[in-house]
Amino acid sequence: MDIHTQRQHFPALANKIYLNFGGQGPLPTPALTAMMAAYEQGQIKGPFSRQALTWVEEQEHLTRQAFAQCLQVAVADITLTSSTTQGCAIVLWGWPWRGGEHLLLSDGEHPGVVATVAQLAQRFGLTWSTCPLSDPTVDPITVLEQHVQPHTRMLVLSHVLWHTGQVLPLTDIAAFCQQRDIRLLVDGAQSLGVLPLDLTGVDFYAATGHKWLCGPAGLGVLYIHSQYRDVIQPTHCGWRGLQGFRQQRPCWSDDGQRHEIATTAWELGAGLRASLALHDAWGTPVQRYERLVQLAQDLWQQLGDLPHLTRLLPEPPRCGLVSFRHASIPPETLAQQLEQRNILVRSVAAGNCVRASIHYLTDQDELTQLVRALRELQG
Ligand SMILES: Cc1ncc(COP(=O)(O)O)c(C=O)c1O
Incomplete structure (x- = not known):
């Protein structure tokens, strides 16, 4: 399908050059329509009734199935969450730690995850x-190899580093961890919806639907390898994680649902599924990735011709994030100046850089306009 036809489903792309998919993806009209229809159905069936409850359970199962397909894992290994950070927290707080053990993080982790680890350690x-x-x-x-310690029990890292856009070699890292009996927790916020995923050897993977998948904010996913299903203790949990919660002696669900908590806006799932269907109608995950990488590499190449800019990566990017610094304009100021020209990128303090997120939905002409603006903004 032609990209311009596909873009017409995304009202937010009509009036600006939107390059902030890594922050939040725009919602397509079918997702908005599906959520509205789900809210309406809820009112017709209940909202609180046996019929509505059965329907909600079916809807949540469909959403788990949809995420499982994206991650290429079994539905039983899926937990619905509200965000990437919550998924990471479920694993971090649920792991049976013993005093003195060590966690190793990359130096490019998101502040929410770093803060959780620091709190946990304390x-x-x-x-x-x-x-x-x-x-x-x-x-x-x-x-x-240089940084693991004898007591390292878990490695926490992002599949794609959120400031530089580096893609870490997940399969090799997973094998490295397995050889040393270290558990691997992957933050997939910047990889879900970007790269075709292969989670072989990965123990835990947390991500969200509201960035590259263009789903609604408030709905994320956690994958827990079945080997650790009974090891991760339900910690931040509640009635939704119970089997037959109306029974007198409830027990935890025997699948990933055990970590889900309580009442939630399950209508969000209808929106996410509509977004996924739209992406799939345009192309396979591989086709989407190929287009996005081509565009990102093209931009990276063009930025190399602007002497007042420094690209953070020495090699062409392998994902949709392209980060750069200006010789004289601070990142936040540069992002503001671009926004005044209707070009939306963000500054990332952790990388002291400006970050453009390139999606398969991005139009080549938008990148031409970004490069033109950056050429004019010589400082
Ligand atoms: C690598 C990474 N991890 C975590 C997050 C936080 O995501 P969420 O709000 O879904 O927890 C982000 C969001 O920007 C991110 O880029």
Whole structure:
């Protein structure tokens, strides 16, 4: 399908150059329509009735199935969450820690996850440290070899680093961890909906539907490898995680649902599923990735011709994030100046850079306009 026809489903793309998919994706009209229809159905069937409850359970199952398909894993291994950070927190707080154990993080993790690890370490008497995986010139496995400690129990890292856009070699890292009996928790906020996923060897993967998948905010996903289903203790949990919660002696569900908590806006799932169907109608995950990478590499190439800019990656990007610095304009100011020209990018303090998120929905002409604006903004 022609990209211009596809873009017409996204009202937010009509009046601006939108390059903030890594922050939040725009909602397509079919997603808005599906959510409205779900809310209406809820009112017709209930909202609180046996009929409505059965329907809600069916809807949630469909959403788990949809996420399972995206992640290429079994539905039983899926937990619905509200965000990437919540998914990471379920694993971090649920793992049976022993005092003195160590967590290793990359130096490019999102502040919410870092804060959780710091809090966890304080409460359970653990230690944690970071390793320099955001240096694009180093071999990630060599760095990991240098930084794991005898008591390292878990490695926490992002599949795609949110400031530089580096794609970490997940399969190699998973094998590295398996050889050392280290559990691997992957933050997939910047990879779900970007890369075709292969989670072989990954123990835990947390992500969200509201960025690259263009689903509604408030609906995320956590994958827990079945081997650890009974190891991760339900911690931040509630009635939705129980089997037969109306029975006198309830027990936890025997699948990923055990970590779900309570009443939620399940209508969001209808929106996410509509977004996914729209992406699939345009092309396979591989076709979407190929288009997005082509566009991102093209932009990276063109930025290389602007002497007042420095690209964060020395090699062409392998995902949709393209980050750069201006020789004299601070990132936040540059992002503001671009926004005044109706071009939406963001500054990322952690990388002291401006980040453009390139989606398969991005139009080549939008990148031409971004490059033109950056050429004019010489400082
Ligand atoms: C790598 C990474 N992790 C976590 C987050 C936070 O995502 P959420 O709000 O879904 O928890 C982001 C969002 O920007 C991110 O880029």
